């Protein structure tokens with residue numbers, strides 16, 4: 309079953325002499341339960357691809373289909389719902405530093421109006437999944453980088469997203485924490501069958517994926 313389908317995607321910035329082609333006819337498919345790494349040199353179009361998938365920007369042409377729904381013609385007012393079907397993890401974690409681990413993760417459920425009784429059940433379960441069961445009362449600013457990224461991954465997973473999307477998730481971590489986060493992604497795919505798409509420069513992380521998509525000058529080889 310296809311979870312993410314990118315068809316003939318093109319993105320150009322600027323006009324005339326200033327025109328830059330960031331994506332040039334990119335197509336690929338990610339199936340349910342696959343762990344895919346998107347790799348490529350700086351400037352090859354990886355960030356542009358992520359921005360288009362999140363609908364932070366519009367493609368010049370082409371289509372992105374998520375869970376069977378073509379997002380190309382989605383109204384702006386529906387974009388928050390689209391983003392909720394994706395779990396998103398960033399290099400810089402993007403947590404609420406003065407809130408606890410529990411509150412950071414619970415927040416993602418409150419915005420989709422999950423009943424409190426379910427939140428109380430779900431948050432400890434997902435924190436156990438990412439190896440943070442004992443830390444729920446800690447403020448996220450007191451945690452190590454690796455722990456903070458685990459909180460971000462728990463937050464991304466709590467609403468059972470169709471796809472977990474991560475942009476350089478280990479880019480800010482030391483080698484020990486980096487290895488642990490890599491192992492966690494691998495386990496999520498093994499144990500939960502989670503569909504995962506990661507943009508990374510890290511060869512070790514890419515090697516753990518089922519498949520690598522290599523971008524080069526805005527194209528997929």
Ligand code: ADP
Nearest residue numbers: 321328329330349350351352353354355356357
């Ligand atoms: P990567 O993430 O692989 O480093 P990007 O998607 O950031 O690559 O960039 C792809 C190309 O598009 C580069 O040539 C970059 O300079 C250009 N680009 C990206 N964003 C913009 C923008 N907002 N305006 C103009 N050019 C851009």
